[in-house]
Amino acid sequence: MALRETITALCLKQLGREPNLEAPAGYNDKIQWLKLHDQRPAHVPSCDKIAVRKIVAETVGPDVLIERHPWPPVSFPCVAKASHDSGSASVVRSELEAVFVEAKLKKRLARPYGVDKGEWAYAFITPRVIVERALPGEIVDFKFHCVHGAVRWVQVIWDRASGKPREAIHYPDGALSDLHMDEKMVSDPMHTPFPGPEAWAALSDLAERLAAPWRYVRVDLYWSERRPWFGELTFWPRAGCYRSPDEPAFGRLLEIDLTDRHPPIVS
Numbered sequence: 001m002a003l004r005e006t007i008t009a010l011c012l013k014q015l016g017r018e019p020n021l022e023a024p025a026g027y028n029d030k031i032q033w034l035k036l037h038d039q040r041p042a043h044v045p046s047c048d049k050i051a052v053r054k055i056v057a058e059t060v061g062p063d064v065l066i067e068r069h070p071w072p073p074v075s076f077p078c079v080a081k082a083s084h085d086s087g088s089a090s091v092v093r094s095e096l097e098a099v100f101v102e103a104k105l106k107k108r109l110a111r112p113y114g115v116d117k118g119e120w121a122y123a124f125i126t127p128r129v130i131v132e133r134a135l136p137g138e139i140v141d142f143k144f145h146c147v148h149g150a151v152r153w154v155q156v157i158w159d160r161a162s163g164k165p166r167e168a169i170h171y172p173d174g175a176l177s178d179l180h181m182d183e184k185m186v187s188d189p190m191h192t193p194f195p196g197p198e199a200w201a202a203l204s205d206l207a208e209r210l211a212a213p214w215r216y217v218r219v220d221l222y223w224s225e226r227r228p229w230f231g232e233l234t235f236w237p238r239a240g241c242y243r244s245p246d247e248p249a250f251g252r253l254l255e256i257d258l259t260d261r262h263p264p265i266v267s
Contacts, residue, residue: 003266007032007118014241024258026251030216031240035118037261038215043121046217046233049083049130056230060209064230069131072098077134080105084125085113086234091134105129117239120266135224140193141231142203144219145253146211151204152253155181156192168192174200183244195223203228215256 001009004021011019011032019032045051053065069078073092080101081089088108090101109129114122143155151172159166167185169177174197180187194200206228207219220231242250 003036003118003120003264006116007035010117010239010241014239015243019240024251026248027254028240028242028247028251030251030254030256031236032118033258034216034256035120035236035240036264037258039120039262039265041265042213043235044124047084047121047235048125049081049232050128051083051125052233056210060206064206064228066132066135066229069133071129071131072102073131078131079134080129080131082108082113083128083130084109084122085111085127092131114239117236119236119239121235123266135222135229137224139222139224140195142195142221142223143234143237144204144207144211144221145216145250146207146214146219147216147254147256149208149212149214151207151211152255153177153179153250156194157182157185158193166191170194172204179246179249180244181242181246181250182238183242199223199226199228206230216254 008018011017015028020029021033021036024030024033046055056065069075071080073080077091077093079089080092082105085108088105090104092098092101109127112123114120138158141155141157143157144151145153145155154170156168156170157165165185166188167180167182168189169179169181171177174194176189176192178189203221203223207221210219210233211217216235218234218237220234222229222231
């Protein structure tokens, strides 16, 4: 199936409509447009959770990379995940847990990711297991949505372990917004774990340095041990299938250049 047909089928299934790929206005349609018209060879290593580490080290230095562990792990706790997909990360606290996680990861490694979503770059990644040290304490996700190298908004996500993750949306200066992006999460801006102005500045600077080459990218970071840590780069969040009533507002924030279309790698 051609990429445009795959994207159209995805939107029909998830959103109940065809995407507007000629004059996209909402966030979802702009993500679909980017899948089609902003394909670059650099997307492939940037989507690879192992290969991207070299890119990060060369761009901002290795200090923001969480230490890698071998597989099977020899120290705990650690986090194990597949290099070519999303959602496979598991915290491993013991050798017994490692056995169960290994079985889970074998299934993930054998399964292609992103093909049915039009996320074309993942098909070029060799599936491997990557293991990193587990950061201490409660983990808060800081997801910096960057447009042409500048932060436009930030998702702060916490309380994942409860099964009901919470979300707050911040503007680049740290001010709270009343927007809600991920309808699968609880919007809870009044309890956002804002890390403080100095931490925010350090995270924002790191995000923009990593986002500089891209028309749009979400830079996923953590703040732990009084310093920033790199998580991953995400180019097509939720495959462009958000159902939040605020989706049009995020489309306005995602103010990308729609005139420059790259020759396709996958068509």
